[in-house]
Amino acid sequence: MKKRTFLKLSSAILTTAAIAPLQSCESTPRRRNWAGNITYLSDNLYEPATVEELRDIIVNNNRIKAQGTSHSFNGIDNSTFNFVRLLRMNQVVSLDETNMTVTVQAGMRYGELCKYLEAKGYALHNLASLPHISVGGSIATATHGSGDRNGNLSSVVRGMKIMNAAGEVIDASSNLSSTIVHLGALGVVTEVTLAIQPSFQVRQHVYQYLPMSVLKEHFDEIFSSGYSVSLFFDWASENINQVWVKKRVTADDPGDAPVDLFGAKAASKDLHPIETISAVNCTPQMGVSGPWHERLPHFKLDFTPSAGEELQAEYFVPRANAYDAIAAVYALREQVNPLIQISEVRSIAADDLLMSPCRNQDSIAIHFTWKKDWDGVSKVLPLIERALDKYNVRPHWGKLFTLDPKVLQERYRGLGDFKKLINRFDPEGKFRNEFLERNLG
Ligand SMILES: Cc1cc2nc3c(=O)[nH]c(=O)nc-3n(C[C@H](O)[C@H](O)[C@H](O)COP(=O)(O)OP(=O)(O)OC[C@H]3O[C@@H](n4cnc5c(N)ncnc54)[C@H](O)[C@@H]3O)c2cc1C
Numbered sequence: 001m002k003k004r005t006f007l008k009l010s011s012a013i014l015t016t017a018a019i020a021p022l023q024s025c026e027s028t029p030r031r032r033n034w035a036g037n038i039t040y041l042s043d044n045l046y047e048p049a050t051v052e053e054l055r056d057i058i059v060n061n062n063r064i065k066a067q068g069t070s071h072s073f074n075g076i077d078n079s080t081f082n083f084v085r086l087l088r089m090n091q092v093v094s095l096d097e098t099n100m101t102v103t104v105q106a107g108m109r110y111g112e113l114c115k116y117l118e119a120k121g122y123a124l125h126n127l128a129s130l131p132h133i134s135v136g137g138s139i140a141t142a143t144h145g146s147g148d149r150n151g152n153l154s155s156v157v158r159g160m161k162i163m164n165a166a167g168e169v170i171d172a173s174s175n176l177s178s179t180i181v182h183l184g185a186l187g188v189v190t191e192v193t194l195a196i197q198p199s200f201q202v203r204q205h206v207y208q209y210l211p212m213s214v215l216k217e218h219f220d221e222i223f224s225s226g227y228s229v230s231l232f233f234d235w236a237s238e239n240i241n242q243v244w245v246k247k248r249v250t251a252d253d254p255g256d257a258p259v260d261l262f263g264a265k266a267a268s269k270d271l272h273p274i275e276t277i278s279a280v281n282c283t284p285q286m287g288v289s290g291p292w293h294e295r296l297p298h299f300k301l302d303f304t305p306s307a308g309e310e311l312q313a314e315y316f317v318p319r320a321n322a323y324d325a326i327a328a329v330y331a332l333r334e335q336v337n338p339l340i341q342i343s344e345v346r347s348i349a350a351d352d353l354l355m356s357p358c359r360n361q362d363s364i365a366i367h368f369t370w371k372k373d374w375d376g377v378s379k380v381l382p383l384i385e386r387a388l389d390k391y392n393v394r395p396h397w398g399k400l401f402t403l404d405p406k407v408l409q410e411r412y413r414g415l416g417d418f419k420k421l422i423n424r425f426d427p428e429g430k431f432r433n434e435f436l437e438r439n440l441g
Contacts, residue, residue: 028043030043031043031045031070032070033070033071033072033073033077034069034070034071035073035310035311035312035372036372037073037311037372037374038072038073038074038075038078040078040079040083041078041079041080042079042080042081042082042083044081044082044083045082045083045084045085046064046082046083046084046085047084047085047086047087047088048084048086048088048089049088049089050089051089051163051169051190054084054086054089054163054188054190055163055167057082057084058084058163058165058167058187058188058430059166059167061081061082061430062081062428062430063079063080063081063082063429063430063432064079064081064082064083064084064188064430064431065077065078065079065081065082065083065084065184065431065433066083066084066085066086066136066184066187066188066189066431067083067084067085067137068085068086068106068107068133068134068136068137068138068140069087069109069132069133069134069137071130071132071133071137071398072137072141072398072399073311073312073313073398073399073400074398074399074400074401074435075433075434075435076140076141076183076184076397076398076433076435076436077137077184078433078434078435079433080434084188085107086105086106086107086134086136086188086190087107087134088107089105089106089107089190090104090105090107090108090109090112090134091104091105091108092104092105092108092113092116093105093191095120095122099158100122100195100196100197101158101159101193101194101195101196102116102117102122102193102194102196103159103191103192103193103194104135104191104192104194105190105191106134106135106136106137106188106189106190106191106192107134107135107136108134108135109131109132109133109134109135110124110127110128110131110132110133110134110135110138110153111131111132111301113135114127114131114293114301115293115301117196117199117293118199118291118292118293121198121199122196122197122198122199123196123197123198123199123200123291123292123293124153124156124194124195124196124197124292124293125150125151125156125195125197126144126145126146126147126150126153126228126296127145127153127292127293127296127297128143128144128145128153128297129145129297129298129299129344130297130299131293131297131301135192135194136189136192138153138154139153139154139157139160139180139181139182139189139192140181140182140183140184140189140397140398141181141183141396141397141398142154142181142353142355142356142357142358142396142397143398144346144348144358144365145228145296145297145346146228146229146230146346146347146348147226147227147228147229147346147347147348147349148223148224148229148347148349148362149227149349150227150228150348150349151348151349151350151351151358152348152351152356152358154180154181154351154353154356155349155351155353155356156194156195157176157180157192157193157194157195158173158176158193158194158195159171159172159173159176159191159192159193160172160173160176160179160180160189160191160192160193161189161190161191161192162179162182162186162187162188162189162190162425163187163188163189163190164186164187164425164426165187165425165426165427165428165430165431169190170187170425172186173193175421177352177353177354178353178354178414178417178418178421179354179421180353180356181353181354181355181356181397182355183355183397183436183440184431184433184436185418185422185425185426185431185432185436185440186421186422186425186426186431187425187426187431188431199291199292200248200249200291200292201248201249201289201290201291201292201295202227202228202246202247202248202249202289202290202291202292202295202296203246203247203249203255203287203288203289203290203295204226204244204245204246204247204283204284204285204287204295205244205245205247205266205267205285205286205287206242206243206244206245206266206267206270206271206285207242207243207245207260207261207264207265207266207267208241208242208243208264208265208266208267208271209239209240209241209264209265210222210231210239210240210243210261210262210263210264211238211239211240211263212238212239212240212326212327212330213238214262214263214264215231215240215323215326216323216327217262218262219322219323221262222243222261222262223347225245225261226245226246226247227246227247227248228246228296228346229243229244229245229246229346229347230243230244230298230344230345230346231243231244231344231345232244232273232342232343232344233342233343233345234274234337234340234341234342234343235329235330235333235336235337235340235343236333236337240264241273241275241342242267242271242273242275243261243264244273244285244298245261246295246296249289255287255289267285267286269286270282270284270285270286271285273298273342273344274341274342281299281300281303282298282299282300283295283297283298283299283300309371309372310341310369310370310371310372311369311370311371311372311373311374311377311400312367312368312369312370312396312399312400313367313368313370313377313381313384313395313396313399313400313401314365314366314367314368314395314396314399315365315366315384315385315388315393315394315395315396315401316348316357316358316363316364316365316393316394316395316396317363317364317366317388317391317392317393318361318362318363318364318391318392319347319361319362319363319364320362321364321391322345322347322364324391325364325366325388325391325393326345326364326366328387328388328391329366329384329387329388331387332380332383332384332387335379335380335383336368336380336384338376339370339371339373339376339377339380340368340369340370340371341369341370341371342369343366343367343368343369344367344369345364345365345366345367346364346365346367347362347363347364347365348362348363348364348365349362350362350363354412354414354417354418355397355412355414355415355418357394357395357396357397359412359414365396366388367396368384377400378402381400381401381402382402385401385402385403389407392411393411394408394411394412395408405438405439405440405441406441408439409439409440409441415440415441418440419440422440
């Protein structure tokens with residue numbers, strides 16, 4: 001078992017300073033999340049390679065927090081005590097071609113899984129915008145891609161094993177809808193079984209400058225024009241900058257692109273969502289077909305984004321309110337635009353998962369990639385949350401938000417049941433942290 005101990009910190013109560021701007025480094029730099037906006041408040045990190053090693057760690061520590069690849073932005077994976085990371089438990093456990101499932105260790109990254117599945121002739125239904133995130137950490141926060149008929153990545157989980165606070169591996173398969181979006185609160189997920197399907201080809205086209213007025217008229221047609229559709233914009237003008245349409249290639253698919261999409265013009269070359277940036281790291285566009293995992297993410301699998309010079313927030317609203325919600329944020333463009341790098345709107349199909357932001361409702365997610373300016377962003381988020389309040393907005397569990405915990409709790413009707421589960425899996429609060437205590441109450 002490998003235990004890394006760096007600077008030992010005191011076990012002080014964690015405060016919301018966890019999402020404060022960067023602090024100056026001490027002689028031994030502390031670990032941070034991908035974006036660098038969260039400083040981890042303990043340097044005790046365990047990296048087990050087996051379930052037995054994991055059990056020893058769980059049993060011998062009173063407080064511990066599981067981490068995936070640290071791509072969350074809000075301290076959901078922070079702790080003042082100890083961390084356990086499963087990046088050495090990252091193998092495929094089994095491929096079941098009869099039931100069309102693959103079982104993986106929770107530390108596996110989607111990028112590695114995609115390569116494995118494609119080599120066997122299989123695919124996942126959808127992917128997030130980047131492949132570097134772990135399966136266990138992604139399903140914890142209901143990470144999603146886009147597509148009217150595509151649920152989030154958690155929605156295709158068909159089995160899960162979790163190690164509880166007593167070090168017992170619980171097969172959660174009989175209670176999946178309550179446990180999949182686990183927020184890191186139930187224990188350490190060791191294995192996840194995912195639905196697969198035969199590999200498929202996708203081609204994508206990008207359209208530029210879609211007027212907001214046209215979006216209002218044709219919202220549903222635009223979002224149903226592909227298997228996965230994304231809008232990119234910076235709130236600077238009355239146009240959506242880009243519409244990315246990803247279509248599954250079918251036998252009767254002519255393969256050519258319409259020259260426009262409700263007035264938005266087909267791009268004449270590959271584009272980055274931020275047009276001033278080179279498209280060299282973006283997945284091929286212009287209708288060139290390719291395997292699912294090389295088209296569904298916007299960025300190439302072998303492109304490793306450097307530590308992010310960005311902050312992210314994302315809000316879910318019911319699909320029925322999609323245009324009105326976008327218009328409500330648009331009314332704040334003078335505050336939003338100076339801080340924004342790019343926004344993306346995606347659609348996600350309803351699911352039945354207890355803590356999913358898309359539970360029982362087809363949803364639209366309005367995403368913000370902000371400049372790394374927490375002072376500014378922390379002032380704009382409450383304005384956006386207020387503007388979206390009438391649509392019962394729910395924030396992404398892994399991104400920044402300032403919503404009052406009482407309001408957040410009201411938005412999750414299943415929270416009472418989820419808390420009962422937490423008490424069953426973790427009666428002494430071994431896996432709790434400040435994020436969970438503050439937001440779940
Ligand atoms: C550049 C970038 C792009 C992104 N794009 C998208 C996107 O397209 N769509 C989207 O929805 N989100 C997106 N995100 C957000 C990201 O996908 C989520 O925050 C996701 O949860 C991160 O997974 P992770 O493996 O890094 O987990 P972490 O951030 O390390 O942890 C997330 C949660 O999972 C828990 N956890 C992790 N592993 C385990 C385990 N084995 N057992 C128990 N609990 C565990 C942690 O305790 C924590 O609660 C993006 C983030 C970045 C930085």
